[in-house]
Amino acid sequence: MPELPEVETVVRGLAPDLIGRKVVSVWTDWPRALDGSEPHLMESALDGRPLQRIFRRAKYICLDFGGIYVVVHLRMTGRLYLSPNRSGDDRWVHVSLGLDDDRYLAFSDSRKFGRVSLCDSLDFLERKLGPEPLEMSDDAFSNLFRGSTRAIKTFLLDQSKIAGIGNIYADEALLRAGIHPLTPVDRIPHNRARRLGQTIREVLDAAINYEGASISWYRKPDGSQGESQKHFWAYGRTHQPCKVCGTTIERIVVGQRSTHFCPKCQKKPR
């Protein structure tokens, strides 16, 4: 599932080929993916506008065509890549943006949860999203945790509190920080909260350097796999030995989410 590091990898991979390109056609076989817009509306809105910037905000991919934006969310199975073919390179392509270099920006999504949206402002993102974890200081993390009694795992997944972390890297950060996923946020001491913030940044930075985790559907824009999944300590390692202490990794459900942790490294709060 694409989270912050996977989305960042996609943005970095696409940028060199996409900056300066114009969209000359828009195709879809699943109009719902356009989130209320329509192909001909997108075509006319983007007509003649070269792409000025491509960047990430949380898990959203933002294409800036000069005050007009195409915002892509990959959700669970979305992929974004360049193809010589309008229908892309796999059978799950549902949106295709024809470019002025005769290539296509293909949006593939087997689950059809992802969206390719047209908008004239990114304010809606800022209204609903919390800060970027890679841009937060240790004290910013500690302050963020004050006043909430929710389980830390649930809190880390709340995009309005902190934006970009998903199920994988929440589990990875909590194991490495030695904090049980059910720990109430306001029961984490100041110094431990600061250290958790540092761990979150380290986990995300490392995953970006590994170019994301290719479990299930995620691929880099060039079609190759990321390496991050080879370095998991927690996620998907149920019944396997903890890489720190050898204790068997357990799986529980927290906030409807599969949660992996080490019962020795992450002591349950009383």
Added chain:
DNA sequence: ATCTTTACCTGACTGC
């Protein structure tokens, strides 16, 4: 504010 539930989707996997 927080929690819970439901909906959106379909490929991959398990068991018979």
Added chain:
DNA sequence: TGCAGTCAGGTAAAGA
């Protein structure tokens, strides 16, 4: 080989 059932989880919306 097939068929039913289950699981995966990011986000939005509704109701408590």
